[in-house]
Amino acid sequence: MNQPSYVVYTSGKSRKKGIEIWKDMCLELIRSRELISRLFIRDLIGRYKQSLFGHLWVVINPFVAIGTFILLNRAGILNIGHTDIPYPLFALIGLSVWQLFSGGVMIASHSILSAGGMISKINFPREALVFSAMGQVIFDFLVRFCLIVLFFIIFKFVPSWGILLFPFALIPLIFLTLGLGMLLSIVNTVIRDTANIVSIFITFLMFLTPVLYPVPLRFSRVFKFNPLSPLITAPRDLIAYGYIKEPTGFWIMSVVSVLIFLVCWQIFHLAETKLPERL
Amino acid sequence: MNKEPTKPSTLSSTDVVVKVDGVSKKFCKSLKNSMLYGATDIIKSSFGIKTKSDKLRKDEFWALDDISFELKKGEALGIIGPNGSGKTTMLKMLNGIFMPDKGKIEMKGKVGALIELGSGFHSMLTGRENIYINGAILGMSKKEIDKKFDSIVEFADIGDFLDAPVKHYSSGMFVRLGFAIAIHSEPDVLLIDEILAVGDMNFQAKCYTKMAELIKKGISIVLVTHNRYSIQEICNRCLYLKMGKQKDTGETYKVVNSYLSDVESAMLKEKNQKELSEKKDSLITKIEILDINNNVRNNFQTGEFIRIRFHYGIKEPIKQPGFAITFLHNDKRYHLSSSSDYIFHAHSYFDGCKIENIEGKGYIDLVFQHIYLPIGKYKYSIYFYIDNSFLREKHEDLGEIEISWSEGSSKRTLFDLPRKWELGDGK
Incomplete structure (x- = not known):
């Protein structure tokens, strides 16, 4: 990261416009790639120090959630409905993809605030915090994916060739998560309720998204118009069937996600200079 | 940004x-x-x-x-x-x-900053790991840190603690490591x-x-x-x-x-105001520090003439009064053993100025033809005795005077004393 050799700090009246900002943003991102990876490794190693189970926690969580659902289904309290692939596998894939989003948004929205001491004392590209938070979540996802592979073996399930496209189908979701994470991290700095609201809202949102069960007949409209649905179901469809069942929704949401990412990134970039004094 | x-x-x-x-x-x-x-x-x-x-x-x-x-x-x-x-x-x-x-x-x-130490340190990680993290935050690449690692460790001088989590560090060790990293970022x-x-x-x-x-x-x-x-x-x-x-x-x-x-005058001001308000019935009404032309001054060159004028207002006649002044050097290094040890003291009665009776308004002067006090600032305190040695009132840290080097003196020593060199006749 080579700092520019000449900088001017003013009250922000002489700010660049349009393309110039984007050039700055991209340069800054490239310059801070080493920092991002350092912060990522730091949090990765630091997170489970002094913990007994370490990274096992990443898989314990979905196990409990899926177990609960299986139990509720068996007891007849809840009717999950029919899934084309074994239910535990269905739920695990869904939950892993979902947690990529939910975990990402939650960790990222905390990222600025929890690094408050650092932000108000050191000058460094703050985007690095959000990107490295996303790195954490992707790492967790990879751990969970090992579990998915284990489930393939246990249930003697042969995934469709579409699994090769599976990682690419996650990209729009990652963009969306990054975008929302950046936006919420700023809002959370000023209004500390944000993180709590987000966490409640996301839990609620999960039940309106076909994560742990397929789209039910009764509220199908809610599920259909939930913009997250196609992003969650598409990757799973690829494993189960080899194709995306509702491609239109997926493509529209992909474009929307990238747009949200770009807008939020620019907002983040423009607002980050105002952050330290509000921490 | x-x-x-x-x-x-x-x-x-x-x-x-x-x-x-x-x-x-x-x-x-x-x-x-x-x-x-x-x-x-x-x-x-x-x-x-x-x-x-x-x-x-x-x-x-x-x-x-x-x-x-x-x-x-x-x-x-x-x-x-x-x-x-x-x-x-x-x-x-x-x-x-x-x-x-x-x-x-x-x-x-390139700007390097040490605004607070240990910001960016992860408390669970070791000093070694934190060197790399903090280095990256300060804008160093891994290669750069690798190259300077030994030098950083040597400067920090924290010994075996390098491989201990930084949460077990003392605040001094934090400073050592933080400073060592910062100066190696070549700002x-x-x-x-x-x-x-x-x-x-x-x-x-x-x-x-x-x-x-x-x-x-x-x-x-x-x-x-x-x-x-x-x-x-x-x-x-x-x-x-x-x-x-x-x-x-x-x-x-x-x-x-x-x-x-600024700091001292704020302290003195506070004190003086307190004293004035407390002592309305004070017999010593005013102290003036005057130079040879009777101008009020508080900055003198060493060897200069100083006149200290004690104004009094006394209603009932007082027998055998004594006026005294002490000087206390502001720099604590020149205190003899405690802060109450003044560097100079003069008392009118013991100096041989024996007054039998005093009444009404007036003043008494203490004159130094040549003041050869050590260079520096002095607080002075005033004491008024009656019946020879019975303390009637005291005004501590009443004001300040400064003694500075005279022109042409070496400005290196604490004292300047009047002197003369005499060459022998060489027999």
Whole structure:
């Protein structure tokens, strides 16, 4: 990261416009790639120090959630409905993809605030915090994916060739998560309720998204118009069937996600200079 | 971020590396309003709308007001001032953490900052791991850190603790490691906040030696400290901030003195006011320090004439009065054993001025043809005795006089004494 050799700090009246900002943003991102990876490794190693189970926690969580659902289904309290692939596998894939989003948004929205001491004392590209938070979540996802592979073996399930496209189908979701994470991290700095609201809202949102069960007949409209649905179901469809069942929704949401990412990134970039004094 | 690598305009031709031009920064006292202003400011700046940053809103105040200075290559600037005067805020603005609300800051070269130690350290990770993390935060690449790793470890000198989690470090070890990393990031401008105070004497000395070395190499340093000896050692120029205002800038010696005399006069003022209000029935009504032309002064050159005039107002006649004065050097090094040990004392009765009776208004003078007190500032106290040696009243630390070097003296010694050299006849 080579700092520019000449900088001017003013009250922000002489700010660049349009393309110039984007050039700055991209340069800054490239310059801070080493920092991002350092912060990522730091949090990765630091997170489970002094913990007994370490990274096992990443898989314990979905196990409990899926177990609960299986139990509720068996007891007849809840009717999950029919899934084309074994239910535990269905739920695990869904939950892993979902947690990529939910975990990402939650960790990222905390990222600025929890690094408050650092932000108000050191000058460094703050985007690095959000990107490295996303790195954490992707790492967790990879751990969970090992579990998915284990489930393939246990249930003697042969995934469709579409699994090769599976990682690419996650990209729009990652963009969306990054975008929302950046936006919420700023809002959370000023209004500390944000993180709590987000966490409640996301839990609620999960039940309106076909994560742990397929789209039910009764509220199908809610599920259909939930913009997250196609992003969650598409990757799973690829494993189960080899194709995306509702491609239109997926493509529209992909474009929307990238747009949200770009807008939020620019907002983040423009607002980050105002952050330290509000921490 | 609105830092912009524009064409070096004013700074390119000169060797000025930091230029601060009329910079102000405001803060908000109330948390609620701070939230509100923060929200509006952030929303406005995210959409590129101008914020009215140069006006105060409710509950806001100027933490720094109209500060201007320049720093050249290889120069060191000290920032001094009481707590809450905006020193750290100034450093944070130089570092680009806070943006100024008014004015402009121009910086040339890579900036290294030590505003608080251990920020960026992960408490669970070892010192070794943290060197890499902190290095990356300060803008070093892995290769660079690899190359300098041994040198960092050597400077930090924390021994076996290198592989222990930093949460077990003492605050001194934090400082050691943090400072070692920061100076190895090869900055052109180094910003250092009041942090070295935590390190032990040995390490502080090492740091100041290192800083002097860096300055010689052409690195510029901005140093915030309350240690006036180190600031005089390192910094050739100084900025004195008080309540966010720029009180004084210039040569370190001059600025530090103006700060110290501010502090002292504030203390004296408080004390004198208390004494005046307490003692309305005081018999000694006024003390005047006069020079040879009977002008009131409190700054004298060594060897000069001084007249100390004790004014009194006495209603009932008093037998065998005694007037006394003591001088106490301000620098505690010259105290004999405790703070009550004065360096000079004169008592009229014991000096042979035996008055039998005194009444009404009048004055008595104590005259020094040549004052040869050691150089420095003195507080004086006045005592009034009756019946030979019975203390009637005392006025401690009543005022201050300064004895300075006379022109042409060597200015190196504490004393200047009248003297004469005589050559023998050489037999």
